[in-house]
Amino acid sequence: MKILITGGSGFLGSHVADELSKKGHEVIIFDKKKSKWLRKDQKIFIGNILDYNKAARAIKGVKIVFHLAALSDLEDAMHKPLETVKNNILGTVNILELSKKNNVKRIIYASSIYSMSSQGGFYRCSKKAAEDYIEEYYKRYGLSFTVIRYGSLYGLRTNRSNGVFRIIEDAIEEKKIQYIGNKKALRRYIHVADAARATTDIMSSKYKNKYVNILGTKIYKVTELLNIISNS
Numbered sequence: 292m293k294i295l296i297t298g299g300s301g302f303l304g305s306h307v308a309d310e311l312s313k314k315g316h317e318v319i320i321f322d323k324k325k326s327k328w329l330r331k332d333q334k335i336f337i338g339n340i341l342d343y344n345k346a347a348r349a350i351k352g353v354k355i356v357f358h359l360a361a362l363s364d365l366e367d368a369m370h371k372p373l374e375t376v377k378n379n380i381l382g383t384v385n386i387l388e389l390s391k392k393n394n395v396k397r398i399i400y401a402s403s404i405y406s407m408s409s410q411g412g413f414y415r416c417s418k419k420a421a422e423d424y425i426e427e428y429y430k431r432y433g434l435s436f437t438v439i440r441y442g443s444l445y446g447l448r449t450n451r452s453n454g455v456f457r458i459i460e461d462a463i464e465e466k467k468i469q470y471i472g473n474k475k476a477l478r479r480y481i482h483v484a485d486a487a488r489a490t491t492d493i494m495s496s497k498y499k500n501k502y503v504n505i506l507g508t509k510i511y512k513v514t515e516l517l518n519i520i521s522n523s
Contacts, residue, residue, distance in 0.1 A: 298360030379417035
């Protein structure tokens with residue numbers, strides 16, 4: 292099956308691309324930059340989800356869209372509300388409109404558990420708004436969807452936009468544990484490889500027009516994570 296992954300060069304996206312390729316699908320990546328992990332059997336289009344025409348070229352002939360592209364750094368989103376709206380809401384509507392026009396069978400959207408919480412600031416707002424648009428496109432146009440609400444991801448191929456990576460890198464370079472936020476907050480951490488495998492399983496018809504949580508099995512206080520890192 293021909294599948295498009297927006298944000299397929301990124302942390303989660305590159306792992307999802309690998310899993311889909313392993314399953315024999317024709318994987319098309321649409322991202323602002325070329326993937327460092329691009330396989331020979333994958334194709335990439337360079338562009339921004341805000342660029343309607345470039346996105347239109349990438350989506351032609353696609354049956355399923357994994358829409359993972361977003362401004363995903365919570366701290367960044369906190370200080371850039373307008374940019375967050377453009378990327379996470381307008382960019383999503385562009386992909387929805389193109390999916391409708393190109394008869395895409397289903398859009399699988401990377402949301403967050405923050406969308407149903409009181410935490411996450413402008414990032415939470417943008418993810419919840421995008422979910423509402425996705426559901427409305429289904430009601431009005433019959434565009435099938437699956438919304439995935441992820442827990443806190445960690446693992447290979449990430450950068451400082453990832454909270455766990457940022458804490459570990461600071462611990463190594465600064466020789467101290469630094470965390471900005473509520474240390475009593477609860478997290479359900481999940482390795483990105485496990486999340487990617489679960490994400491590709493979402494293609495099953497039983498998840499059509501559903502909201503699905505992909506989370507770690509254990510709930511941790513942030514303080515527990517900080518203690519684990521400090522004792523490593």
